Amino acid sequence: NIFTQQPSYFGDLDETLPTVLQVFSNILHKCGLQCEGASAEPQRLEERVNVTPGNMPLQELKDIVLYLCDTCTTLWAFLDVFPLACQTFQKHEFCYRLASFYELAIPELESAIKKRHYEDNSVFADLWRRISHSRKKMMEAFHILINQVCLQPILE
Numbered sequence: 001n002i003f004t005q006q007p008s009y010f011g012d013l014d015e016t017l018p019t020v021l022q023v024f025s026n027i028l029h030k031c032g033l034q035c036e037g038a039s040a041e042p043q044r045l046e047e048r049v050n051v052t053p054g055n056m057p058l059q060e061l062k063d064i065v066l067y068l069c070d071t072c073t074t075l076w077a078f079l080d081v082f083p084l085a086c087q088t089f090q091k092h093e094f095c096y097r098l099a100s101f102y103e104l105a106i107p108e109l110e111s112a113i114k115k116r117h118y119e120d121n122s123v124f125a126d127l128w129r130r131i132s133h134s135r136k137k138m139m140e141a142f143h144i145l146i147n148q149v150c151l152q153p154i155l156e
Contacts, residue, residue, distance in 0.1 A: 013085060017092045023071050024101040030064055031056075033104045053112030061112060062127065068109075069130040072137035079144045086148035095145050102138055106131070 032051040053061060079085060089095075109131055118124045 010088060013088050014091065017089065017094070020071075020075070021092060021094070021097055023067075024097065024105075027064055027068055028101065028105060030060070031105060031108060033108060053108050054115060056112075058116070058118075058123070061109075061116070062123075065109065065113075065127050065130050065134070068105075069134045069137075072134040072141065076137040076141040076144070079141050083144055083148045086145050089145055090149045095142060095149070098138060098142055098145075102135075106135055106138075 030051070031053050053064070056064075079089070113124065113127045113131055116124070
């Protein structure tokens, strides 16, 4: 793979991971959910808006779910084909941050999708399929990370 041919790409990956983590922070921010942990930033009083997944416009909810689905699928695919990247992800406390994001965002998004009234039931079906797929890919990525960082070293 390209990382064995060009080891300096590990440095590029290390520099890119804060941007990947920022994606999750951006989603939390757009959903009006508090970001926890080292990436938490103070919020200005004038920025405090009572936007939640349950009351945001449908198009915005769709955009967030699509963005999340793309991000989770890409993240899982990368780790699946290149599990050696897990060490770099761990340096950025990725497991902790992914778990925190999951705990904050997924129940809120699922609840918003279920409770919303849709003119077209196919929109509900598509959103539910995509949030379910996102949830599954987050868990699979987490599993790859735990397997590579915690379990494989014990087995070797």
